[in-house]
Amino acid sequence: MKPPVFKYLAPASLDEAVAALADDEAKVLAGGQSLVPMLNFRLLAPSLLVDIGRIPGLDYIKDNGAAGLRIGAMTRHHSLETSELVRQRFPVLNAAMQYVAHLAIRNRGTIGGSLCHADPAAELPGLMLLLDAQLVTTQRTIAAVDFYQGTLDNVLAEDEILTEIQLPALPAGTGWGFEEFARRSGDFALTAVGATVADDVRIAVIGAHDTPLRLTKAEALYPDMDAVVAAARDAVSPNDDLHASADYRRHLVGILTRRALESAT
């Protein structure tokens, strides 16, 4: 299908972009890999697309020393995938990037776009919860765990733009695991689980709930694996859909949680 009519603006600065977003029916266009399919299905009809891809200074991965990494919102998935910094400091993120769609999508899709699109079955939103990311916008800084309200729903205001993602450093020697189950290579996860084990244990679930989820109750039961797995299964409210039943997703949460933790230790 062809998209409906819209106006297009490619501002040269964030201020211009924010001003343009004051228009009720304006939407941000970043990589377009999530937005454009929706336009092509005519599921959305924004009157204006504000392309933030021409704004300089939003595409970077910066070493923030002991504080971790700072990633610009327009950083393409492929940059994250191939970043040596990411691979060394956040190997769990590097592992997750291998599962993100396909090369052509990764070449265009951005971390900011993925996080704001808020698909609960996408890898990056879940990774942000796992890594306790701080999301910096044109108005404020939001903890990742506070960012998601529901499926495809985030807390951003209409004229608020995500500009940077801050990943606090993981302690040296942090164990990690990332397990994903999808129907085919590159598909959205039926379920995925990321885990890190250091002094604390963190477990995040993708695709088994209407948002990505940190399994705080399960985390507290570590290292009793059976208890962790049972709590993980209890914590999620998966969907029944075309691809999998809630029961099967719940089952997968248990399996993948165990596997991710076993990798991490």
Add this chain to the structure above:
Amino acid sequence: MIKVSVNGITYEREVEPRLSLADFLRHELGLTGTHVGCEQGVCGACTIILNGDSVRSCLCFAVQADGGKIETVEGLGTVDNMNPLQKSFQNHHALQCGFCTPGMLMTGIDLLRKYPLATDEEIREGLSGNLCRCTGYEHVVRAIRAVAEADHDS
């Protein structure tokens, strides 16, 4: 008004914002080698190279490509002078109906540039964003493997 370079030639055209890059290439510029299979970014038939990266031309608006450098299948070679990947596809019978083929080639080129492709598994993963209903993929994998090996040897 946008200005793009496609296979080394510069074009200036007036376009509507919602015109996809795929439709722009095909209907404005008459470069019909890039094919449209789904308009959802799933099938990969529309894959071209924009500023050095393979992208889905159905998920990109022509206006977004303003100032950009585009390579399409027409730029890879001519029937009398195909490039090594095209020749490998022919040698290995890596196409049947030919509809997915331009996308396979452009993806193949980007995979060969970006990844070592040391194993068939890697090649298959890399191709998993290009759907084909005719070949069962076996010969496509062999065609790309042959070029990857030749690249390593050279």
Add this chain to the structure above:
Amino acid sequence: MIVEAGEAEARPKIIGARVQRVEDPRMLTGHGTFIDDISLSHTLHIAFARSDHAHAHITGIETAEAAAMPGVYGVFTASDITDLFQPIRATSRMVDYYATELPVLAGSKVRFVGEPVVAVAAESRYLAEDAVERIAISYEELGAVIDPVAAAEPDAPVLHDDVGSNVILTRTFQRGDVDEVIETAPVRVGDSFRMRRKTPTAMENRGYLADYDQGRRALTLHSTSQVPGVVRDALVEMLDIPGNRLRVVAPDVGGGFGGKGALYREEVLVCVLARLLGRPVKWLSDRTEDLMSTNQAFDERIEAELACGEDGHILGLRADVIGDVGAYSAYPWTATVEPVQVISFLPGPYRVPNYRGRVRGVTTSKAPMGAYRGVGRPISTFVMERLIDMAAAKLSIDPLEMRRRNMVRAEEFPYKVASGIVWDRAGFMECLDAVTERLDYPALRAHQADAREQGRWIGIGLASYAELTGLGSRIAVAPGMPINTGTESANIRIDSSGAVTAYFGIASHGQGLETTLAQVVSEELGVRVGDVDVIHGDSAIVAHGTGTYASRSTVLAGGAAIMSARAVREQVLKAASHILEADAGDIDATGGRIFVKGTDKSISFRELARAVYSEMGRLPREIRGDIELEATRTYDPYFGTATPATHLAMVEIDPETFQVNILRYGVAEDCGRIINPLIADGQVHGGVAQGIGAALMEEVVYDDSGQILTASLMDYVVPTAAEIPSMEVIHLETELPNNIGGFRGMGEGGTIGAPAALANAIADALGLHVNELPMTPERLFRLVNKQQE
């Protein structure tokens, strides 16, 4: 004697050679011409408003707002076009079959979600879709007709009032007294089997471009059709335009698999509007429309039971089948084409002395069922091969041995199946032996035993089948239809430049027929492959032809090519004997040259052509008058030929996630004389890939209200390169079939064998019965859980 293709002595040089395809250069360089690559000036583009109700009366259509939108030329409903064409129905002489109407735009009611109701013609597709959004259709819902079992009940709401029932076809094949035999048999196995709905999903969506020349009153339809001849003949009736002014031409077509082998409503619509509006009219399906409205297939429910003796020999087989044929009987093959083949092929390649197969085709609110690669045989093979394995398990006989005991043997050919199908001599047992030998079946079983000790779930599955290909006029592709599928013609011409053109009524769409037919012609005529241009897919170039479907083109068009090329060759030798001053018997032609054997006297085809056509006085008048460097021949093989194969799969199932991983896959098939081994391999790979998709992931899903849920390629899941394994493919050549080329059709086998092989492998891995496909991880999860309860 088995000859592994490629090993025999004295093989002809061109037929059998791995010739690179002539189609490839244009396809590889982006210079193919697919339907949307054709641009005619002033074309109007169509977008449809489609029904979002499964079964409803249309009570009103508001089009005024749409008609006023920018760039809109016109908005059309059924009443706007009803006088502009004669309606058509897919008729058949088959008893107990009722041909449903096939409207172009929905008339008083809609019968499935996705049915076209309103057509908007505008300056661009973008603008046409904008206008479609402004169309308002009001519906009065009628009772849901979704489940075919419920729809077959006498009190169910009826989709076609003129038929009066949703059961539009009933057919039974029988032999012997199967009930008696089954009642008294020592071993009985059976179950309710379910193969779920598929859609062919060619990478190129359907598209049609109609151009009406008002001066000549002639219509040209460019169509993504596998069957231009069929479409042309149908449109002649519908539009009342004679065949010499109605041309249907398929450009390069991006895959079909049967889905493009039917006449479509949108196809008729563009023709009607082109004639009405005086401008070319084009419609391209988008992917959602393709998934909603291209003919679907494989949706069958089979209650089947197999009876054996203690020694494992089959005593009887019976089956009751319900085919979900969707909302309309597809043209021309009718709704019978798949369901009837399920029961006519169910006995498989085995000795089945007593049999009854009964099928009912039931209309439901879904896209019509049409032909998709394998047509009925993927389902019948799945069922029979599961029954064979189930019986083998009950008797503690190895599944390979079970097949050996029951498969038709060389000395039993020709073997008549209970349904009347006759198998000619082909490599049934040889294929079974070849693939199990090549993959080392005993070693696979040993590996499985070891793996099981480690708690791994590894399974091995066999599937043997035979299909009937290259059907001649004795056997209709769909029984009783008023269409001759049993012949094809070839017109071969050497022109005044010496170039060879071969015209055919088939329509290649990926099979490489431009290459394989050129191989046949060049070998027979004595030129090089590159000297022959094969023209196909155009109703205007042969007097009669139907197209490419049902694995027929190599046998029929190849046979016609041989006949025609031989006729032209005779003329060539006749002319050459005068030019070279030798007896025709002493002259040979090969590689583009015509020469006197044992000498260096030769001429090129170009020189010969010039002598015949242009150089006056080169040949005496009475000689020249007797020479025609052109011949048309029509080939009818009369019967069909059996193409058997055995597939062997080894899978591993993750006991926690239920992911199915295919570890090994092998196919051995007898496709007779192979023209191009590269192409033959490609056909097997592609067919098996679709079979794997059918077995593990593909399913068209409608919900209880008839809404289609699989409306994108994220939801209708076809395999990618990562899900398809490398395969071992063995081509055998046993006794050549009794047709001119010694060819067998072989394009469909992959989808026929793979679902059965995988079902058996999965059942073997789990030690559980598999009676439903696709076996998604979700279904495996439920199956295993149910077992554990």
